[in-house]
Amino acid sequence: MNYQTHILGYPRIGAQRELKWALEKFWRGEIDASQLEQQGRELRKTHWREQADAGLDFVSVGDFSFYDQVLDTACQFGIVPARYGVNSANLSLTEYFTLARGNQQHAPLALTKWLDTNYHYLVPELADDCEFKLNTNRLLAEIKEALNEGHCVKPVILGPVTLLSLCQLEGKSTTTPLSRLNELLPIYVELLENIQRLGVSWVQIDEPIFCTDLAPDQQLALSRAYENLSGVEGINILLATYFGEVRNHLNLLLTLPVAGIHIDASQCDEDAIRAAKYLGSQKVLSLGIVDGRNVWLNDLQVSHQLVEKIRHHVDDSQIWLASSCSLQYVPHTVANESNLEPQLRSWLSFARQKLDEIVQLAQPLESLLPAIEANQLVLAEKLLTAGVIDSAVRERLAEELPNIDRNRTSYQQRKHKQQAALQLPLLPSTTIGSFPQTKEIRKARAQYLSGQISAADYQQFLQAETRECIHKQEEAGIDVLVHGEFERNDMVEYFASQLAGFASTSAGWVQSYGSRCTKPPLIWGDVSRLQSMTLDWVKFAQSITNKPVKGMLTGTTTILQWSFLRNDIPRRHVSQQIALALRDEVLELEANGVQIIQVDEAALREGLPLRNDKQADYLDESVDSFLITTSGVREETQIHTHMCYSQFNAIYESIIALDADVISIEATRNQMKLLDVFSQSAYPNQIGPGVWDIHSPRVPSVAEIKSLIKKALYYIPAEQLWINPDCGLKTRGWLETEASMKNLVSACREIRAELCESAITH
Ligand SMILES: CN1c2c(nc(N)[nH]c2=O)NC[C@@H]1CNc1ccc(C(=O)N[C@@H](CCC(=O)N[C@@H](CCC(=O)N[C@@H](CCC(=O)O)C(=O)O)C(=O)O)C(=O)O)cc1
């Protein structure tokens, strides 16, 4: 028996990042809207063809987006703030990109992490007077495109409860987004009716919110929503849950009157087996058996055994096999990885290969058996490969870890020594680390990597960039400088390339937001530091300025979160290995006179498990790794950390426990409101809430920055406040960077003067 097969979504950026290049050309005015639309059509066509050629029974439609699928959903239902002055029923691409990226007149919508992933979505803003209205143009057109290509189409839409749960209310609204469900449901019904009229019978509705700790109103909303939506004649709803276990919400899920449910079975069998047991004889059970969040080869035997267990309870015709979630979180294909060690390559499965795994698992046993045998051989060989276990790393860890004192002396004591050493002004200004990664820098790196320019020439080029960057910071009047990170392709990949146990891909791109992608490294073996990683650059930068230069490292949790993690040992062990390697780097920086060291933990909040009962362990591991990395330094050495996120309530205690002397955070788009939690509990250390939204090309005016600083001063005493952007400047151009940096310093100086004056007059 062949089971039905599908995936929850496919990467849209393109195997060669075709979408990225087209978007950026459109934004630069080098192609017009029709050319961008044409590129979109070509990518969709290729991606559907790949799914159909692999042998999947359905192709997913609606997973494509020119920027973000949550923004598309909001536009589709008319959830567009009035201040943009656009008509969502007839939105041009330029207007759509204004919502996403802003322009000189309008700030963009807020951008935040999609649940616990490194993908960013645009947060829909719901005004009290927003009238939901359907605009189906794009989705219906894409469904028709796929039908015309002869595919069996399964549209994918984001479910109403997840959508509303992730909305933020506009302005002074006193309602909750979920209270608008009754108004939204008829619009969803209308959408399903439109889809049905195209002759499509299965629709996947995503409700990843099912895998979080649902509040009672969310549970009620889910019941109400699917009682309504399941009434649409001719439409079968496959309700998709993903990003973990449904667990205590399984009963609720099973009672919903939908035609099928999808369970993430990649990490744990239990939900799937229980779901099968109580499914009944009418519904479909889609098993998310191939991991959409990691890149390792599926263990076909384990997956096959799970399917066999499911077969005890339900008929084969009820079983669908699938990816655990959309495949947009993994790179497109292993086929382009010719630079990887062949052995390592054989352990990998990216999106395209995952299609084959799903189809393989759906085959009758006699066809599957040879594949299982070959698969077991590869997996067995992996365990015996040198470097997977490095006894020197393990011995060092066992010996040193218990003896590392995680406590520094009290912050109050350190503060005075640091101030005496650094002599910083009130409201010190700094940046987060990276400066524009221009085309020239990327080109030079590509030329160096392909042997077109020598290591010495590349080094000289980077030194010139660094010198220029130091000069521009001095000219703007910044107090604590950075070297600019020009030598780094990415803040995680750069470290990965210098640590044993990691490998980098050449084309393993995963979309982060809009046209921006990252290449998450692969952690395949035990980790240790091979060489000094950052010292030469900070030393070089310090040698050309009298202002202090911050050393710049990426922290353990962030390295872990933004890499593909090995799945053969506990995460905590990998975490400790990385933390110890970073500790060596920190101590080396300090020994070489670096007085300020920033350890970025940008991903700490994002990685917080969606379920409450898993969070303490994660936070404990994250804090411990940070303390292992930073606790060995002298009192005079100032430790900074940075997190580009704007919701800290859930991790506030852990932020305190990190005991960083200074933390910089993202705060512009939410107008400093996140400082409330820091203020209420009198955060003891120093803090730099971002006053410049670096995700947008617009230059913030002096007045805007001053207004943000004043808001920050409402929450945080001036003595504890730093002035900085929200995050690194690598995505920005120099023109806007120089202008914004100057505005930031002017705003900072004006506020200093105002504070000084008011101190004198009082
Ligand atoms: C801070 N953020 C980060 C996250 N995750 C990370 N792993 N890293 C991060 O920094 N998550 C949260 C946020 C997300 N923010 C960003 C911001 C910016 C980017 C970004 O700019 N990505 C770049 C790719 C960066 C990179 O690795 N560049 C390489 C390769 C450059 C390249 O494309 N070369 C071309 C040839 C160039 C030429 O000839 O002109 C090629 O290979 O074809 C490098 O610099 O060497 C992007 O462009 O998307 C991501 C996340």
Ligand SMILES: N[C@@H](CCS)C(=O)O
């Ligand atoms: N130091 C890094 C942090 C980004 S989260 C940068 O400035 O790009």
Ligand SMILES: [Zn+2]
């Ligand atoms: Zn950041």
